[in-house]
Each structure stands twice: as structure tokens, then as C-alpha cells.
Amino acid sequence: MSAITRDEVAHLARLSRLALSDEELDHFAAQLDVIIGAVARVAEVAADDIPPSSHALPLTNVYRPDEVRPGLTPEAALSGAPAVEENRFRVPRILGEEA
Amino acid sequence: MPYDEALERFEPVLGLETHVELGTASKMFCACPTTFGAPPNTHVCPVCLALPGALPTANATAIESTIRIGLALNCSIAEWCRFARKNYFYPDMPKNYQISQYDEPLCFDGYLDVEVDGRTVRIEIERVHLEEDTGKSTHMGGATGRIHGADYSIVDYNRAGIPLVEIVTKPIPGTDRLAPEVARAYVTELREVMRSLGVSDVRMEEGSMRCDVNVSLMPRGASEWGTRTETKNVNSLRSVERSVRSEIERQAGILAAGGRIVQETRHFHEDTGTTTSGRSKEEAQDYRYFPEPDLVPIAPDFAWVAALKTALPELPRLKRKRLQQEWGVSGLDMEAMHNADAIDLVEATVSAGAPPADARKWWMGELARRANEAGVPLSALRITPDEIARVCAMVAGGALNDKLARQVLEGVLNGEGSPDDVVAARGLQIVNDEGELSAIIDQVLADNADAADKVRSGKIAAVGALVGGVMKASRGKADAGRARELILDKLGVSG
Numbered sequence: 001m002s003a004i005t006r007d008e009v010a011h012l013a014r015l016s017r018l019a020l021s022d023e024e025l026d027h028f029a030a031q032l033d034v035i036i037g038a039v040a041r042v043a044e045v046a047a048d049d050i051p052p053s054s055h056a057l058p059l060t061n062v063y064r065p066d067e068v069r070p071g072l073t074p075e076a077a078l079s080g081a082p083a084v085e086e087n088r089f090r091v092p093r094i095l096g097e098e099a
Numbered sequence: 100m101p102y103d104e105a106l107e108r109f110e111p112v113l114g115l116e117t118h119v120e121l122g123t124a125s126k127m128f129c130a131c132p133t134t135f136g137a138p139p140n141t142h143v144c145p146v147c148l149a150l151p152g153a154l155p156t157a158n159a160t161a162i163e164s165t166i167r168i169g170l171a172l173n174c175s176i177a178e179w180c181r182f183a184r185k186n187y188f189y190p191d192m193p194k195n196y197q198i199s200q201y202d203e204p205l206c207f208d209g210y211l212d213v214e215v216d217g218r219t220v221r222i223e224i225e226r227v228h229l230e231e232d233t234g235k236s237t238h239m240g241g242a243t244g245r246i247h248g249a250d251y252s253i254v255d256y257n258r259a260g261i262p263l264v265e266i267v268t269k270p271i272p273g274t275d276r277l278a279p280e281v282a283r284a285y286v287t288e289l290r291e292v293m294r295s296l297g298v299s300d301v302r303m304e305e306g307s308m309r310c311d312v313n314v315s316l317m318p319r320g321a322s323e324w325g326t327r328t329e330t331k332n333v334n335s336l337r338s339v340e341r342s343v344r345s346e347i348e349r350q351a352g353i354l355a356a357g358g359r360i361v362q363e364t365r366h367f368h369e370d371t372g373t374t375t376s377g378r379s380k381e382e383a384q385d386y387r388y389f390p391e392p393d394l395v396p397i398a399p400d401f402a403w404v405a406a407l408k409t410a411l412p413e414l415p416r417l418k419r420k421r422l423q424q425e426w427g428v429s430g431l432d433m434e435a436m437h438n439a440d441a442i443d444l445v446e447a448t449v450s451a452g453a454p455p456a457d458a459r460k461w462w463m464g465e466l467a468r469r470a471n472e473a474g475v476p477l478s479a480l481r482i483t484p485d486e487i488a489r490v491c492a493m494v495a496g497g498a499l500n501d502k503l504a505r506q507v508l509e510g511v512l513n514g515e516g517s518p519d520d521v522v523a524a525r526g527l528q529i530v531n532d533e534g535e536l537s538a539i540i541d542q543v544l545a546d547n548a549d550a551a552d553k554v555r556s557g558k559i560a561a562v563g564a565l566v567g568g569v570m571k572a573s574r575g576k577a578d579a580g581r582a583r584e585l586i587l588d589k590l591g592v593s594g
Contacts, residue, residue: 011385015186015385015387016188017188054181054390054391054392054396055390055392055395057395059395060179060395060396060397060398061395061397061398061400062156062157062395063156063158063159064130064156064158064159065159066123066124066125066158066159066160066161067125067130068124068125068130068131068132069125071129071142071143071144071145072143072144072145073141074138074139074140074141077140077256078140080150085253086139087139088140088237088253088254088255089140089253089254090253090254091190091236091252091254092251093250093252094190094252
């Protein structure tokens with residue numbers, strides 16, 4: 001049985017606003033299935049004495065002090081933007097969602 | 100359906116989600132400044148713009164402030180918790196996800212007591228968690244400036260990444276017809292808790308405190324709650340109250356006509372006081388939360404949390420109880436001062452030496468009237484508690500009466516300087532010179548021979564007209580009590 005269905009891949013593509021053709025869906029569903037299968041192998045070696053982990057480092061409480069440091073100028077910040085208007089990032093029309 | 104009728108047939112259940120921008124100097128996960136109103140995209144860096152390779156680091160003060168908020172709201176503090184990614188496709192976050200918390204909030208299971216109509220209502224808090232604010236989109240083209248019909252949008256990321264605390268209540272049943280007032284009282288109290296902690300400037304008009312209001316209705320006697328709606332855009336205390344009322348009326352109308360409530364996001368409009376439909380939640384959001392791999396878990400040290408708890412300031416409700424006792428005023432008087440945002444001002448005036456009754460009289464009387472006329476909060480008046488205390492002292496010392504004191508306050512509010520400056524410039528001292536007062540009385544007696552004769556013949560009550568004449572002739576500067584004594588002396592009768 002596959003770890004991820006073609007329908008689930010189609011759902012993810014829709015959430016990511018990716019227009020995938022039927023051929024692409026077949027292609028990516030199979031690839032993702034292999035990836036998830038590989039990751040799932042971790043579960044095979046997880047013993048009861050190994051707690052689940054969400055991070056590679058055994059650290060907690062890594063903070064920085066609340067101090068301001070200079071960031072980017074607006075020119076630098078906007079230099080990679082495909083389109084700029086009034087010193088803001090200009091983005092295509094957003095449909096079907098409300099902020 | 101009219102509100103009263105709606106409440107006869109249905110019971111409301113409330114829920115409130117409040118977002119508070121923390122007043123830290125820097126953003127949640129980077130060192131960009133957080134000041135309001137800067138030119139677009141001047142408070143940005145590779146982290147909050149999500150440039151490749153940039154990594155977040157949590158702001159220590161934001162963590163501490165969130166724990167203090169949780170403690171002030173009687174919450175348990177997580178011994179261990181994580182940030183989570185909330186994935187969604189929208190350009191207000193350049194990462195395409197927001198760093199938030201999901202099933203492991205930093206604080207949980209608390210409560211906040213609020214006073215409504217003289218009784219205490221306990222609002223249960225489900226969770227307090229920490230996340231980052233989003234950027235600000237402006238929708239261009241189209242007729243309405245709204246997203247529907249817009250041709251494109253432009254985005255400013257100055258706000259993206261400012262620490263944002265979300266405070267979520269449990270469902271609040273049993274408020275009955277006071278639901279709008281309870282909602283408002285809760286948000287008001289929450290705002291004061293934030294102020295007393297000094298963690299946020301909580302300015303609803305600038306968006307540093309924002310409220311989403313959930314309302315559902317069930318028929319009277321039912322045990323199962325109805326479908327709820329979530330109203331966003333509720334950006335003033337008054338709007339919190341109005342939006343609950345309007346949504347109760349709207350839902351009651353639909354239910355009474357046999358319709359059904361759609362679970363959806365609605366938008367509140369300040370101008371009409373009503374809500375309109377936004378995004379339908381029927382198609383459930385799929386945020387694909389997962390633990391944020393770029394940040395390590397939070398595990399607050401037990402002793403540190405205990406120390407933060409010990410160091411909490413006196414919370415607003417307890418402070419009001421204490422002041423009520425110290426000032427000797429009724430609960431309703433206290434509620435009135437609270438609603439007028441006058442408590443801190445009265446307290447400061449008392450600290451500056453004024454008797455509590457006098458301080459309250461001026462702030463809740465003359466000054467409240469003037470603030471109301473100008474349409475500004477009391478705190479925006481150009482007069483300080485020290486100045487009010489000085490005026491109180493002059494009245495107590497006999498240099499001013501209440502009428503003159505009002506003129507002094509007017510002068511201070513007009514920017515004519517300190518109370519002493521206004522008294523000197525306008526010549527507002529009470530006439531204490533017996534010779535001058537005596538001369539004024541002689542003139543008044545001569546001008547009002549009829550009244551004088553009545554008093555001579557024993558109709559003491561007629562003296563009021565003569566005292567009034569003296570006050571008028573002295574333009575309010577005479578000491579009425581002393582004038583009465585002198586008049587009676589001169590007319591040879593004893594008061």
C-alpha cells in the first residue's frame with residue numbers, strides 16, 4: 001500500500017497553488033511515496049527508550065536578547081522583487097482568500 | 100430580529116480570540132525594530148523576508164512577556180513546548196508559513212474575572228500562545244479597496260514578524276442578555292492587564308490589540324450549542340459590544356425563519372455596526388501544522404517562572420478593590436470610573452495630595468464633560484493630575500470656590516499655564532479683603548432694599564437673594580458663607 005495517495009498529492013498541489021497535469025500528479029505521487037517510505041524507515045529503529053524528536057540538536061531555550069540591529073535598506077529589500085510599487089512588493093491578484 | 104425578542108427565544112454562547120502585539124524593541128525572530136508607522140519595508144531583514152538560508156532565533160523578552168501574561172491570567176505554564184509552522188498560501192508572510200504554536204501553547208487553562216453590572220463573571224482562558232504578526236497588504240484596483248475585485252496587491256513587511264500573543268477563551272455560555280457587555284468588559288479588562296504588565300501599548304486603533312468575536316445561538320432550554328460565526332475586524336471596545344449584539348440579532352432572524360447558520364468568517368463594519376460574510380469555513384482550512392525545525396523547544400525553568408509570578412504587579416481588578424476601600428466609594432461608582440478610564444487619573448491626583456472625593460468629583464464631572472464634548476478620552480485632556488490636585492488644594496484653603504475652580508480648569512485646558520498662572524492672570528482669587536467685600540455688600544443692600552427689609556423683618560430665607568447679588572457683583576469671587584454672615588450682621592439679625 002502506498003504511503004501517500006494520488007488524491008492527497010492533488011490536494012497538496014491545490015494548497016500550494018501548483019497547477020499539476022495528470023501526468024505530473026502520477027509522477028510526483030510515485031516519487032513522494034518513495035520519499036515517505038524512506039523516512040518511515042526511521043520508525044523501524046525507534047525503540048521505546050528513544051523519545052520522538054523534532055530537532056537534530058538536544059537543546060532547549062536558545063534565545064537572543066531583545067536588541068535592535070540594522071536590517072536591509074528598502075532598496076536592498078526590494079531589489080529581488082519581480083515588481084515593486086510605492087516601496088512595496090507588488091504581488092498578483094489573490095483570489096478566493098480573505099486576509 | 101430585535102435584540103429583546105432574540106434573547107427571549109435564544110441563548111448566546113460567546114468566544115473571544117484576542118491578538119496582542121508585544122511591545123518588544125525587536126521582532127520575534129530577528130533584530131528588526133517594531134515601531135509603528137515607519138515607511139514601508141524599512142524594518143526588514145533576511146529573516147523576516149524569508150531570504151534563503153536565514154534562520155530565526157526567538158526573542159527572550161517576548162518569551163518572558165508571554166509567560167507573564169499567562170501568569171496574570173492564572174494559567175498553567177508549559178514545562179516544555181514548541182513552535183509550529185502554520186502553512187498557508189498568502190503573500191502577507193513571505194515564508195508561506197507563519198511561525199505559531201499549535202497543540203503545545205506556552206500557557207493554558209487560566210481565567211480572568213470581570214465585573215459586569217455589579218456582578219463578577221469568570222471568563223475561562225483556554226490558551227495563550229506566541230506567534231508572529233503578518234505583513235500588511237493593500238489591495239489595488241477595483242472599486243472597493245477590498246480583495247474582491249482587486250487587480251493586484253502591494254505588501255509592506257514592516258509588521259511581519261512582530262511578536263504576537265494570541266489569547267483564546269473557552270466558550271462562554273450563560274451571559275444571557277449581557278453577552279455584548281461581557282464581551283466588552285473582558286476585552287477592557289484584558290487590555291488593562293496588558294497595561295499593568297507593561298507588555299504592550301494595546302492600542303486597538305493602531306492594531307496592536309485586535310479581537311475576533313465568536314457567537315452562536317441555541318434555542319432556550321437546548322443543551323447543544325449552535326453553529327458559530329467568527330467576526331474579524333473588531334477594532335474598538337465599542338465595536339466588540341456592537342458586533343456581538345448585531346450578530347445575535349442576525350443569527351436569531353435566520354434561525355427563527357427556519358434557516359441555518361453557516362460556519363464562516365464575518366467582517367464587522369464600524370459605519371453600519373453590522374457584519375457581512377467573509378470566507379466560508381465549510382471548506383476546512385488545512386494548515387498542515389508541524390513542529391518548527393528551525394527553533395529549539397521552550398522549556399521554562401521552574402524557579403524562573405516562580406520568580407516571574409512573585410514579581411507580577413498588582414493586577415487591575417485587585418487594585419480597583421483596594422482603591423475602592425481606600426477611597427470609600429460604591430462598587431457602581433468604581434465601575435463608572437473604570438468605564439471612563441479615570442481610575443489611574445484619580446489615583447494620581449490623590450497621590451498628588453487631593454482628597455479622593457474631590458479628585459473623583461473633578462475627573463468624573465467637569466473634566467469628563469469637557470472630554471466628552473471634545474470627543475477625546477480623559478487622558479488626552481491637557482491637564483495633569485498634579486494640576487487638579489493643586490486646584491483642590493486652593494479650594495480647600497479657601498482661595499477658590501467651585502465656580503472659580505471651574506474657570507481655573509478651563510484656563511489650564513486652554514493652555515494658559517499652571518493653575519497658579521491662571522488664577523493670577525484672570526484675577527480669580529476669592530475676595531478675602533473684608534473692606535472690599537463690605538463695600539460690595541453695602542451696594543447690593545442699597546440696590547435691593549425690598550429684600551433687605553424682608554430679612555430685617557425676620558424672613559431670613561430672603562438673604563439668599565442678597566448673597567446671590569454679592570456673588571454676581573463680585574463675579575463669583577466672594578466667599579458666599581462669609582458674605583451671608585456680613586449681610587446678616589449689617590441688617591442686625593442673627594443667622
